[in-house]
Amino acid sequence: MNGLEKFFAECAKAVDAELDALLPPAETAPQNLHAAMRWSVLAGGKRFRPALVLAVGQMFGANRENILKTAAAIEMIHTYSLIHDDLPAMDNDDLRRGRLTCHKKFNEATAILAGDVLQTLAFRTIAEDVNLSDKIRVKLIIEIAKSAAKMVDGQQLDLEAEGKQISVADLETIHQNKTGAMISVSARAGAIIAEASASEFAAITDYAEKLGLLFQITDDLLDATQTTETLGKTAGKDAQAEKATYVSLYGLDEASNLAKKIAAEANHDLNKIDREVNLLRELVEFILNRKN
Numbered sequence: 001m002n003g004l005e006k007f008f009a010e011c012a013k014a015v016d017a018e019l020d021a022l023l024p025p026a027e028t029a030p031q032n033l034h035a036a037m038r039w040s041v042l043a044g045g046k047r048f049r050p051a052l053v054l055a056v057g058q059m060f061g062a063n064r065e066n067i068l069k070t071a072a073a074i075e076m077i078h079t080y081s082l083i084h085d086d087l088p089a090m091d092n093d094d095l096r097r098g099r100l101t102c103h104k105k106f107n108e109a110t111a112i113l114a115g116d117v118l119q120t121l122a123f124r125t126i127a128e129d130v131n132l133s134d135k136i137r138v139k140l141i142i143e144i145a146k147s148a149a150k151m152v153d154g155q156q157l158d159l160e161a162e163g164k165q166i167s168v169a170d171l172e173t174i175h176q177n178k179t180g181a182m183i184s185v186s187a188r189a190g191a192i193i194a195e196a197s198a199s200e201f202a203a204i205t206d207y208a209e210k211l212g213l214l215f216q217i218t219d220d221l222l223d224a225t226q227t228t229e230t231l232g233k234t235a236g237k238d239a240q241a242e243k244a245t246y247v248s249l250y251g252l253d254e255a256s257n258l259a260k261k262i263a264a265e266a267n268h269d270l271n272k273i274d275r276e277v278n279l280l281r282e283l284v285e286f287i288l289n290r291k292n
């Protein structure tokens with residue numbers, strides 16, 4: 001295991017334990033709702049967003065104990081978005097994280113409600129985190145609420161763009177909102193908890209915006225090039241839904257070159273931070289070279 005793999009494994013273990021403790025037990029009523037939440041949240045997943053909260057928070061000097069609940073809360077919001085995205089009204093998918101989607105395993109109504117309550121539990125988790133000052137909790141709630149709303153805006157724009165020719169600028173707007181906002185706020189949440197300086201906060205915001213864009217470009221590349229088995233979700237969905245993507249607009253080679261360019265820009269943003277940024281550089285490489 002290299003350093004980054006070790007970091008991811010440790011993050012996943014700590015965040016999964018936190019999530020397990022925060023989610024309502026499957027034995028308590030309404031059992032099906034609680035089982036559905038656990039089915040989707042505790043199903044693996046890369047845990048990239050919580051890892052980013054931890055990497056940035058620790059880099060700026062925060063203790064892991066002060067970061068973990070926020071990291072878990074962001075993963076809850078991410079999982080709610082996956083559950084809702086998979087619904088028949090949206091992406092209509094049967095497979096997520098290598099297992100049946102929530103609505104296929106349970107039913108549509110339960111999947112909608114599991115997503116709803118994961119979102120409310122996320123904000124409650126931060127509001128009740130006694131490790132953090134009131135000021136930091138309010139700041140986190142405001143920033144994460146704004147980003148979760150942007151994600152919904154992006155999803156709406158994405159659905160409306162299906163089957164249409166759109167410009168590169170429109171594609172960027174969709175993805176800055178749909179994918180970028182939650183990735184960006186993951187990094188910024190770490191900086192908020194660690195009370196980073198204004199200039200550090202600005203630099204990490206620039207870095208995280210590039211990272212979000214890079215994540216989406218590689219997502220489009222993977223959808224077009226990887227198998228369903230490797231991805232743990234149905235491959236080739238973008239072309240099937242006639243979605244405008246970085247691959248459909250640029251072609252595979254150009255999209256791949258663009259990914260490398262954005263990765264270099266993200267690394268450049270890190271030069272502005274006078275801290276130990278190596279782990280954040282490794283995260284850029286990880287996204288650039290990911291296989292799922």
Ligand code: GRG
Nearest residue numbers: 045046047048081082084085151152155179219
């Ligand atoms: C339904 C409000 C609402 C929003 C949906 C998450 C999302 C927004 C759409 C999913 C469609 C999609 C493929 C987006 C591209 C980027 C993305 C969010 C991929 C999934 O995230 P990963 O790869 O998944 O981090 P894991 O399972 O590893 O957590």
